[in-house]
């Protein structure tokens with residue numbers, strides 16, 4: 034198959050694609066790579082473009098983050114799990130980059146499917162640079178990021194006129210090679226807006242401790258939203274002082290988003306009317322103390 038847009042047959046807007054034709058003529062026989070965001074996991078939250086591209090791709094490279102409900106919709110013969118190798122180790126980013134180029138050079142149309150949005154802590158930027166360096170035409174397809182959607186489905190708006198006029202997205206997991214943290218937690222404590230931490234379940238004690246040491250009020254509301262939009266979504270609310278204990282008591286595990294700031298308490302007031310939570314899960318949702 035060539036690098037044609039797999040949606041072009043039925044998509045009247047595909048002719049507007051400024052790269053179509055041009056790049057194919059430049060590199061005949063080379064397929065395109067689509068860096069596609071899957072959203073947080075509910076197939077209904079895939080964009081229309083993502084759905085069409087997934088359905089038309091020769092190969093979908095993915096890890097587990099898009100979630101079972103989305104991955105199950107892709108025939109096994111057309112998907113490649115690049116999250117883990119056969120020996121159980123994580124596939125290195127270099128290997129993923131190499132595979133993307135290899136498939137495109139074989140003329141395949143490739144969807145690189147990433148949880149949430151590819152450019153929010155998704156290493157999509159590195160893949161885009163690698164593809165560009167190898168002359169592979171690619172398209173970025175935005176997804177609904179869990180950084181906003183996960184709090185939202187738990188009844189937590191990331192900004193609120195009464196609580197926060199700024200929001201910061203932070204990683205709770207930094208490259209061990211970097212040595213000391215590049216996140217300035219005391220600056221975030223002083224800023225006063227909402228702090229959203231991704232990949233921060235394991236390191237929760239570290240950064241809540243840093244925020245407390247920096248003078249943030251111990252009763253600052255904190256929520257954890259686990260597997261947002263998956264059928265077994267769960268959420269808990271506590272404070273900077275209690276949230277680690279709640280995490281352990283409930284057994285919250287990745288993937289989960291941490292929300293720190295006054296907005297986290299919004300959940301308590303709206304939850305009774307919130308239709309975003311799985312009915313069966315409601316009984317298991319634990320509120321803060």
Ligand SMILES: C[S@@+](CC[C@H](N)C(=O)[O-])C[C@H]1O[C@@H](n2cnc3c(N)ncnc32)[C@H](O)[C@@H]1O
Pocket residue numbers: 073074098147148149150151152153154155177178179180183230231232233258259260261262263287288289290291
């Ligand atoms: C490598 S980052 C990728 C973020 C992704 N690109 C996005 O925009 O949502 C992985 C982290 O995203 C968060 N995450 C992704 N999907 C989630 C979900 N359905 N529920 C809760 N957190 C999620 C978790 O913090 C997880 O550790």
